[in-house]
Amino acid sequence: MSDTIKKKISIGVEDFKRIIDKNGYFVDKTLMIQKLIESEAMVTLFTRPRRFGKTLNQFMIRRFFEDEITEKGEKVDNGYLFDGLKITECGEEIMKHSQQYPVIFLTLKSAKQPTYELAYAELKKRIYEEFDRHQYVLGKGVLSKTEELRFQEILSLKAEEDLYTDALGFLSKCLFKYHGKNTIILIDEYDVPLENAYFEGFYDKMIKFIRSLFESALKTNPYLEKSVITGCLRISKESIFTGLNNLETDSVLHTRYGDSFGFTQEEVEELLAYYGLSEQLEEVKQWYDGYLFNHFEIYNPWSLLKYVNDRKDHVTEFALPYWSNTSSNSIVREMVGEADEDAKRDLETLINGGTIEKQVHEDITYGDIHQTQDNLWNFLFFTGYLKKVGERKDGNNLQLQMKIPNIEIATIYENSISYWFDQRMKKTDRSPLKHALEEGDCEAAADFINRQLADTISFYDYAENFYHGFMAGLLVNIGGYSVKSNRESGNGRPDIVMQTANIRKGRVIILELKIAGSIAEMEAACDRGLAQIEEQHYAEPFTTEGYPEVKKYALSFYKKECMVKKAE
Structure with a gap:
């Protein structure tokens, strides 16, 4: 195939519709939609490392389910986006759900701000955008006068905080009145405001807001069809998902969706072959492979796409540590800086290719992270800086054998250690x-x-x-x-x-x-x-x-x- 007509690699583009419309290269993850439809879980929380395709999958889910309506009240047909994709081969029982539901799509990543006031203002804007997107429900005689006034008040960005904490439940009700169907709620990067608030010092305020927001959307909402939440870390149930009994957590430790995030071996081989880079498979494997989700061997998708994009255009002839420029690498630097003698020995073992064993548990809060060194190891595992190579039960506790996944992640550790040493030498x-x-x-x-x-x-x-x-x-x-x-x-x-x-x-x-x-x-x-x-x-x-x-x-x-x- 000629280079001029090959699909483009859409670096940093997270909107599924844009990738398809612009003839971008898309690794087909649509079968996860079938699993979501067939699942009994009302709310599914996916935790995966940064840059592992979570936002793109959320956009894909939205485009499949959403009965999208324009400002003028006209229906948008997004069915063509899935032409030729695996989901279309799943039969009528699955495809009958296509474009059938109102969807609320909320991303919380912009709440990474230095103060609670600024973070709260960003969250209000994101809620406003969803209300603005669904303004077509106004003036149609389906909402009561009180509901229309409340809707307008939220659009004004001047409503009291309790109206914003209840906003998703209220919007679900409005959408039900218009569409006659329950709402699918998609929340992306749910833990960003909490992680940021912890490090900036307003964690308690932020968790109170997020907990109330989630309660109205996911716990006390009779108009909820299903919800998909994505983030890097599971915030413990007691902290944010209080009383949410219909929650299923899917993490790197326990997953039914092992091949839905990141690239499988087969997908990597297809990608490299498509761009004439099959000879680079071994280099790619050493640098970007190494994760094991269920029984699936998984590659880091962000780094792999960056690598292929650079290699096919001859920007570089070598593998590079692309993930080192993403957020949250500071946790490795922090781990190194706070390491006691035992942790230093563990880090030396890891960075020299060895394996360590640690107790791992999924229920954690950001407030817990620094209480013990073991909690930091937990954080490093769930955020992709360590991979599981084995496990065993020790009484009621799960012990994981872990190591550094690949060369790319090893360079992050090495750079963090070098930075720590340089800073220490200055003092x-x-x-x-x-x-x-x-x-x-x-x-x-x-x-x-x-x-x-x-x-x-x-x-x-x-x-x-x-x-x-x-x-x-x-x-x-x-x-x-x-x-x-x-x-x-x-x-x-x-x-x-x-x-x-x-x-x-x-x-x-x-x-x-x-x-x-x-x-x-x-x-x-x-x-x-x-x-x-x-x-x-x-x-x-x-x-x-x-x-x-x-x-x-x-x-x-x-x-x-x-x-x-x-x-x-």
């Missing part, structure tokens, strides 16, 4: 290390380095790259010196060179790093490093340049131990 007085190296005090230099090693989080499994990055970070902006890594010098490359700007009265310090296989081998490793400095003539360019003093050190490392030895 650490490193003058004792500088003075020790200037004075030739190997014991003091080693003591300082060992204290920092004991408190850091290692990755690359103690490979040379880790120690090189660690020492470069320890010495950056140390004062009085420019620090260069792997600078060409003599016949080879010294690992690190510290160099004063002044030459005649200046100083150069050369550091050669070696890894030992055991504690017993550390001194021999230092001797190899010192011999290399001499054999490779690392000091020669600096003495030739006119530096009167060139100090030469070898540093050997074994796990979190360092030995420092100087050339005599």
Whole structure:
């Protein structure tokens, strides 16, 4: 197929109708609609990580069910949007529900604001937009005068708060009077205002509003047909879904809709083949695969589409960590920053490809997240930063074996650890290390380095790259010196060179790093490093340049131990 007529990849487009109308590439998830119709649950809450297609699926559900009416009262036919899609093969019992119900579609993501007043104002606007979209019910003689006045008051954006908390239930009633059918209520990103409110300090106010909003829409609403709610985290029933007995939660831990969010192996292979990128399957698998929802192997859809879009247009020839630019990565940074000794060991295990075991539970509130380290592990699992590789029951508790899903997520951990280390070094007085190296005090230099090693989080499994990055970070902006890594010098490359700007009265310090296989081998490793400095003539360019003093050190490392030895 010619490139000019291939479907476009709609990056960031979440409206199903727009993707179909613009001939965009669509991965068919319509069979989840059949499951929703056949489900006994009145309210289904889907929790999945960010950028996993939740909003797109909500738009798809809306376009299938909605009996859409324009401002002029004319019916909109959206049936063509599903031509050729899997749902149309499910038979009359399913297709008879197409375009048959009024739909309320509410997204709460704009409530990410610094104050309750601003967040509440955004929520009012979103409610207003749904009332505005359904204004066709006014002036038709189906609503009472009181109901019309109440409708108009909500449209004014000046109504009291209780009218907005009851708004979804009230709008359902108005729509029932016009359509003669119960309403389908779709709520997207339901947890964004709660997560934001927790971090901004007005959690109690926001949860009170959201709880009341949900009660009117989902608990005490006789005009509700079905509801689908999407978010990243399940907020515990006691906190927000109080008394909602008809709720079914579908999460990454327990799911009947394993293939409905994210891309399956088959869908990825089809996508890559369509754009002539089948040879990149292994790279894609290493970078963006790794999730297991029920028995389905799932890829991150956002990153995969970004990757394919860039590769097909030759914007890049490599896989990149696209998810690292999405929101909520701060939780990893926070986890690293707050890690105690046990958590640091767990992080080291994870980042070096290992597995940890933690108790996991779905009922959690944002207020619980920081109460224990285990709650943070819960958060990382449900938001996609860890994947399940096994599970077992320990009494009444569920224990999960978890690891980092793929290279993309591993880079987020590594970047978070590097950021944490850089921030810590800015606050650490490193003058004792500088003075020790200037004075030739190997014991003091080693003591300082060992204290920092004991408190850091290692990755690359103690490979040379880790120690090189660690020492470069320890010495950056140390004062009085420019620090260069792997600078060409003599016949080879010294690992690190510290160099004063002044030459005649200046100083150069050369550091050669070696890894030992055991504690017993550390001194021999230092001797190899010192011999290399001499054999490779690392000091020669600096003495030739006119530096009167060139100090030469070898540093050997074994796990979190360092030995420092100087050339005599």
